[in-house]
Amino acid sequence: MSDAPATPAAAPSASAAPAPPIVTSEVRGGVGIVTLNHVAHRNALSAALVNGLIDAIAGFETQKLMAVVLRAAPGMSVWSAGHDIRELPRGDADPLGYSDPLERVLRAIRHYPGAVIAMVHGTVWGGAFDLVASCDMIIADETSGFAITPVNLGLPYNTTGLLHFVDRLPMNLVREMFFTATPVKAEDAARWGIVNHLVPSADLETFTLALADGITRKAPLALAVIKEQLRIISDDRPIAAQTFERIQDMRRVVYESKDYEEGINAFFAKRKPVFKGE
Secondary structure: OOOOOOOOOOOOOOOOOOOOOOEEEEEEOOEEEEEEOOHHHOOOEOHHHHHHHHHHHHHHHHOOOOEEEEEEOOOOOEEEOOEOHHHOOOOOOOOOOOOOHHHHHHHHHHHOOOEEEEEEOOEEEOHHHHHHHOOOEEEEOOOOEEEOOHHHOOOOOOHHHHHHHHHHOOHHHHHHHHHHOOOEEHHHHHHOOOOOEEOOHHHHHHHHHHHHHHHOOOOHHHHHHHHHHHHHHHHOOOOOHHHHHHHHHHHHHHHOOHHHHHHHHHHHHOOOOOOOOO
16 A cells, blocks of 8 residues: 555466565666566555665665666556555554654665665655655656655654755745645656656666766765765754754644544545544
């Protein structure tokens, strides 16, 4: 289960071959490529998939690769359907706490000492949009679309995640995307600066790998330090203790609300939620 609209899954065959790994990685000419490959679940960001992604990124760091490309398996119309809603905590627990798998992979990408490039073919939903927005660059094609969907579930997005969008996009666009959960189409994503380059689908892989390859020829220490400087400038802003406590208290009211339970229950029942603001 995930943030994107549901589609029926095919019934498994009794003689089906073992399922392929849900995350794969390879090194091609000095560029690390990690592929989200959980086709049956449209790359929903389950703990298993996210842990596989974190492991792949850690492996590339050990190899001191300066450029990493993050992609979905070829041919998928949904790049990622977002947070695996089956794994969201219930029972008055914070659904997006510091140790949540999605939060851990966002930190892994933002702290990686090299360029991480999201190559996007297909739609990106919910927490997966935060994932690609945490990459250093986004290269997309005409099939791409981007939606952030917590209001569809009654879910209070965390402050760290909001800051990721505030740092990257105009505030009026951030408000529209969060308030409406309406996907931004590829052309508009390019116009608003969500993506660095919008290229034809036939050229997407070639263009992205050429960009990544060019980065591998630059000075690694300079690149790593500049990336960390930019991260510190954007991430390490002071928030007064009382302000942080107020934000957390506001979020707690939401994730302990009947609306949050209704949003999750409606998702699983495949019906529209009826929110009452309580």
